[in-house]
Amino acid sequence: MIALIVYTMTIEKTRDIATLKIIGAPDRTIGAMILQEALALGLAGFAVGALLIQLTYDRFPRRVILMPFDQFVLLGIVVVICVAASGLGVRRALGIDATTAMGGGA
Amino acid sequence: MTAAISAEHVTKIFGSGETQVVGLRDASISVLPGELVALMGPSGSGKTTLLRALSLIDPPTEGRVSVDGVAVFDGRRLTDDRALRRRRMGIVFQAYNLIPFLTAAENVALVLTLDGIGRHQALDEARALLDRLGLAGRADTYPATLSGGEQQRIAVARAVVNDPAVVLADEPTAALDTERGIAVMDLLRRLGVERRAGVIVVTRRTDDRGIRPRLPYGRRSDRSRG
Numbered sequence A: 001m002i003a004l005i006v007y008t009m010t011i012e013k014t015r016d017i018a019t020l021k022i023i024g025a026p027d028r029t030i031g032a033m034i035l036q037e038a039l040a041l042g043l044a045g046f047a048v049g050a051l052l053i054q055l056t057y058d059r060f061p062r063r064v065i066l067m068p069f070d071q072f073v074l075l076g077i078v079v080v081i082c083v084a085a086s087g088l089g090v091r092r093a094l095g096i097d098a099t100t101a102m103g104g105g106a
Numbered sequence B: 001m002t003a004a005i006s007a008e009h010v011t012k013i014f015g016s017g018e019t020q021v022v023g024l025r026d027a028s029i030s031v032l033p034g035e036l037v038a039l040m041g042p043s044g045s046g047k048t049t050l051l052r053a054l055s056l057i058d059p060p061t062e063g064r065v066s067v068d069g070v071a072v073f074d075g076r077r078l079t080d081d082r083a084l085r086r087r088r089m090g091i092v093f094q095a096y097n098l099i100p101f102l103t104a105a106e107n108v109a110l111v112l113t114l115d116g117i118g119r120h121q122a123l124d125e126a127r128a129l130l131d132r133l134g135l136a137g138r139a140d141t142y143p144a145t146l147s148g149g150e151q152q153r154i155a156v157a158r159a160v161v162n163d164p165a166v167v168l169a170d171e172p173t174a175a176l177d178t179e180r181g182i183a184v185m186d187l188l189r190r191l192g193v194e195r196r197a198g199v200i201v202v203t204r205r206t207d208d209r210g211i212r213p214r215l216p217y218g219r220r221s222d223r224s225r226g
C-alpha cells in the first residue's frame, strides 16, 4: 500500500526529480527525499491508528490488551515497511531521464 | 583570460543506424566570464542539444568541453556531472522548473544545501539575494502563487546563487510577455557581469535590448539519411 502510494508520488514528481538532477542533486539526496516522504506517510498512518485504538479502547467487547511494548514493535514494523516501500519509488526516481526537464516542453 | 566555458567540435548523434539523427554537428563556442552570448537559430537547429551537451546532462557524442579552463569532457565524461552542475553551473529553464513544494527562498537555498552549506546560512544567503533582486516580499511564497515573471527571476537567482562559472538558459523568456522577458534578460546580464559568469541564453527574441547575437556555431545540424 505504502509502496504503491510512494511509487505514484514519484511518478507525479517526475519533472521535479528531473529538475533536481539537472541542478545537480546527487542520487543519495533524491533517495533521502523519497524515504522521508514514505516515513512521514507511515508515521502519520501509525499515529492515526494509535489514536483510533485509544478512542475505541473501552468499547471492545473483548478487551484487547495493547501494551506499550507492542506499540514500539508495531512502530518498528511500520518504519521497516516504509523503508522497504520506498525502495521501488527510489529505483524509479533514479531511473528518470534528466533531459525530460530541459527542452521538449516538459 | 580563461574562458568560462569553451567547447570544440561538439557533435551529438541520437540513435544509430537507420533511425540516426544528428542533433548537432561540429559546434564550437567560447564564452568569457561576464560575457552573455545569445544563441539563436530555427527550431530543431540543435540549441537545446548544445546546452544539454555543455552541461553533460546529455553528453556529446564527440568533442571537448572545458569549464573555467578545466576539461570536463573529451569524448568521455571527466567529472561527476551532477557535482559539476551544482558547483560550477546554473541552469535556467523555459518553464521555470521551481520545486513546487518549496518556497521561493527554499528553492534558491536548495542549491547551497546540496553543496553542504547549512540550512540556516543557505536560507540567509537566498533571502539576501532575493532581497537585492526586489523579490524579498516573495521569499516565503510558493511558486504556484507567483507570476511567470516572478518565478523566472527566482529561477535566475537559483541559477547564480552558487557563483557558477557558467549560466545556461534555454529560452527563459519564451513563456513571458515582452516586458517581463526583458526584465529576465536584464537580470541574467546584470548577474552574469556581477558574478563573472559566462552566460549562454537561447532566445528567439529580436527585441531583447543590448544582446550581441553571435553566429554560434559552424554548420547547422541536419538529419542524416542513415
Ligand SMILES: Nc1ncnc2c1ncn2[C@@H]1O[C@H](COP(=O)(O)OP(=O)(O)O)[C@@H](O)[C@H]1O
Pocket (backbone or CB within 6 Å): A103, A104, B014, B015, B021, B022, B023, B024, B041, B042, B043, B044, B045, B046, B047, B048, B049, B050, B221
Ligand atoms: N532525445 C532525442 N532523440 C532524438 N532526436 C533528438 C533528441 N533531442 C533532439 N533531437 C533532434 O535533434 C535536433 C535538434 O533538436 P533541439 O536541440 O531540440 O533543437 P532546438 O532546441 O534548436 O529547437 C532535432 O532534429 C531534434 O529532432
Ligand SMILES: [Mg+2]
Pocket (backbone or CB within 6 Å): A103, A104, B047, B048, B049, B170
Ligand atoms: Mg530547444
